[in-house]
Amino acid sequence: MKAIHDPHGALASGLAAIRQQYQVPEDFPREVLAAADLAARNLPGPAHEDRTDEPFVTLDPASSTDLDQAFHIEEAGNDLLLHYAIADVAWFVADGDPLDVEAWKRGETLYLPDGKAGLYPPALAEGAASLLPQGPRPAVVFTVRLGPDGEARLDAARRALIRSRAKLAYDSVTAADLPPAFARFAERVNAAEAARGAARVDPPEQEVEALGDGRYALSFRPLLASERRNAALSLAANLAIAAALQQAGTGLFRVMAGPSAKAMARLRSTAAGLGLAWPEGVDLKALERTLDQRNPAHAAFMLAVRRAGTGAGYAPWIPGVTPWHEAIAATYAHATAPLRRLADRYVIRATLAVANGQPVDPQVEDAFRRLPGVMAKAEALSGQIERAVIDLAETVMLHGREGETFKACVTDADGDSARVQLLGLPIVSRARIPGAAPGSRVDLRLAAVDSKARRLTFAPA
Template structure:
């Protein structure tokens, strides 16, 4: 499920600047790089390791938001003689710039991942590298990990391999422009094939009971002194693009499992029957028809994330039912659990090394395995610590807290008003049955709620807003009481 992002107009950013700065302080976000790290970045820029293999003849292209400069992935799609498809997928080779044990490496292990806030991003690596010679920007020769996926006519993968190569992207495209070109029929075949292959991969995903939901992004604007919240639905091309990344992550997991050493992104579905019962109860009371025998994956894939009630269910059910973690293994001692429940297959993170620490390591493991070589010592030395390192990442917390901040801004002039809502979670399991989470019908926000009596999951309630403060320190910027 794609992470939902919070966007703000320039006017809204300016009005909430103090609250955004406070949020970064609460999360202990390092907004600047130390001088010695910047110096190391400048030195790394001057002498990148360029591989011998030359793939600069491939007409690769990237698809990202228009303002993005840290481009992790580029692709080229083509038909194979006799049927089927070939996908070339170039991933930024961060290890060509970041030496193990260097200041850049140490800083990355502190930061873990790029953090996104509505007004700025806090990068994993200095922009002089991540938005320069390591990025797959057009018309520059850069080192990359070049994946080759062969697919049959139905979108099934028949073979995958990866090796280091020099590449050169030809075009920096954005989602809206690509969607318009594909819909209008003006896209050249390598780009037009993204829809064809993406849809086939979506069908393959559905057949294995995988889950792929693109929640809409939220957007906050400031008009006439009032904050307004709206939703921006994901474009189909974002889902097709995601399928290429998912395919690569599954291929990488398979390569590491075959090689006997690696790190997987595993996710187990909750089996606690009380939790499952509660999730079914949420669905019923939000008006979602979950028929007996229908799997969670099939239900989720049938929902419309632009529907407020469906979105409320997706937000809560995913957290309650699916728990993800990183799992490492060595010397063919495979872990008991190797699959990712939502993807319904073994999977790993490997396609965003400029923005996520672990991807540099998974890329190295796959390159070594495909070359028939032992993994580098620096990768093996770090392997056992990577799950704990990644658990320290603050990306999802930053996303959630930014949403809370924005929703508090939207409601801040409506304290003491009474809203209609549905109880979508309670703290009964923590011996706090009078506290929980309420989802409002309008505007579509959620917040903490307290009651004088025990809250009932799925109950319709009238909720009086008692606090909506973007500057409130801590989690609960929005509070209600049941009336």
């Protein structure tokens, strides 16, 4: 992590400019806030079975208050049963009400280092609907059976009232805080991924973090072991839900194609330049499974792989078509973050119906047809904001260092324009380098820094 020294407040003013440029909502309309306050008083009823005696816990970043998921795990012979409680947003939000209309406008929560623009007002997202340990909360509990081979199957989906026993944090959780089978569950999921040829690319994320008192830091942050294991719970549940929906002939799926032939050729050049051994006959996924986030060359290649893909999107169920997510190597859905993603609320509603032998609400089926476009727009906006924030932080970090020379690695190139990662700093930028080859090491001179335009200008030294 690199602390950003910003005595002139360029980062704070730049974040305000980003919010204005991308029209990030500052608050919710008055009628939406009023609807949230009213909905927060919608107490669970007979539809929610009482499961408050079960040992659910949550595991998230320490500062998070919009908690989508709580869980506990038990053994059932050779199987492991994941009881996965997901915030029951649909209990509070009705089709066509002010909360629903506003959520369709937003699509997902937008995150900036100085605050977020939520999908739902705090009265719900950080209060009545969040699975905080302050009191009983309504949830949809998915029971996911995981066999010794790591294959997940949906056993049940029921509305329930749960009480979280603890709000655990990634950076401080210990094995004693978690269910005894937590690590074993993740190991089975990971083994199944490898067996089916999956390769999720999880490079260290380039992120800007608020440190307090107007200070920020820019870092490449590898995932902690607790995060990776927690992600395995969501993966197993989403795979099981996707399979159940696909079999029932309904649903909304997360889909992604693999890199094109041209992109693969670039990746091979990048790997060679970074000194990675990639024998002929070994496919990209097999190579990815050997990479280590903590190795700078591996991290640079993981970033290049992520940028080489076509990106993920959403697709409704279509007769005769198997929705496919290439990185996961399976049919996959999103159902475990309804406080932050609009689409999840509808996938959860469909899963509740299918698991209990009921027809899927026609309004849910209609939403599946409309959601791909809405979610694509929301994800594009989120990505633009994230990149703008990082670009801003990079310019503030390097302000005053014009004329210095930095060592860098070319991660990919398009003609004379190259994307480069500085070695020793968490900065990814572009530079005009004639004849740049992916994977090559270069010395670059910082020619100019423009924080208002969020632009660094590098030239070959």
